[in-house]
Amino acid sequence: MVALSLPNPVALPAEPSSPVVVAIEHLDHFYGKGALRKQILFDINLTLAQGEVVILKGPSGSGKTTLLTLMGALRSAQSGSLKVFGQELLHAKKRRLIQVRRQVGYIFQAHNLLESLTARQNVQMGAELSPRAVDSSPKERSIQFLQAVGLGDHLNQHPHNLSGGQKQRVAIARALVNHPRLVLADEPTAALDSKSGHDVVELMRKLAREQGSTILIVTHDNRILDVADRIIELEDGRLV
Ligand code: ADP
Numbered sequence: 001m002v003a004l005s006l007p008n009p010v011a012l013p014a015e016p017s018s019p020v021v022v023a024i025e026h027l028d029h030f031y032g033k034g035a036l037r038k039q040i041l042f043d044i045n046l047t048l049a050q051g052e053v054v055i056l057k058g059p060s061g062s063g064k065t066t067l068l069t070l071m072g073a074l075r076s077a078q079s080g081s082l083k084v085f086g087q088e089l090l091h092a093k094k095r096r097l098i099q100v101r102r103q104v105g106y107i108f109q110a111h112n113l114l115e116s117l118t119a120r121q122n123v124q125m126g127a128e129l130s131p132r133a134v135d136s137s138p139k140e141r142s143i144q145f146l147q148a149v150g151l152g153d154h155l156n157q158h159p160h161n162l163s164g165g166q167k168q169r170v171a172i173a174r175a176l177v178n179h180p181r182l183v184l185a186d187e188p189t190a191a192l193d194s195k196s197g198h199d200v201v202e203l204m205r206k207l208a209r210e211q212g213s214t215i216l217i218v219t220h221d222n223r224i225l226d227v228a229d230r231i232i233e234l235e236d237g238r239l240v
């Protein structure tokens, strides 16, 4: 694995940078309408600081993915307060959600790589969406990040020629290539064996540390708990 030497991203002009990346107060969330309306999250209070690695665990159905998609501005908050990068997402309009999404890196259980593209092209697709002015090209940055995740020899491979762990490492490179301030990973090790699962989250932590990103990992994989600075737990929609 090569050491990362990445170009410094130019800071966004928007709001002054804050040590608090996510601030949640009295957040409730409901799915469904009328008689089918069902409360899924109850009075969530949570703060994620810059550079923190937090694991969110809890049984299946406890609301982990719902909370992650709210923090990632993939859905609009309904009640309480949810601030990401200082932006209030309560009843947020599409425009504001999109603005926040551009600064978030997402990693999901299934790697979601495009089969018709090589590893480098998959990462480059992410790099081309960059909101920030950087001094190297999307192609150069993609190669740098694939080298950083130990795949410098696999740049031109298609996903079907890569192992599960390698594909997840490509997904990590793609999620981090734009220096996101927040990385949200939903069960990133679910499809991996114990060793590759651990390697993958270690790598995520190392890269995010180097660029000062905050990471939230949703998991019920007890084998990776040691990478966290802090572990929080959801049970029936409540933080315990
Ligand atoms: P977890 O990620 O912890 O397994 P989820 O956030 O996916 O939990 O789901 C929490 C609860 O919300 C579950 O009971 C699930 O069935 C329900 N749920 C999730 N998504 C939706 C949706 N889009 N519409 C209705 N109910 C949903």
Ligand code: MG
Residues within 6 Å of the ligand: 064, 065, 066
């Ligand atoms: Mg889930």
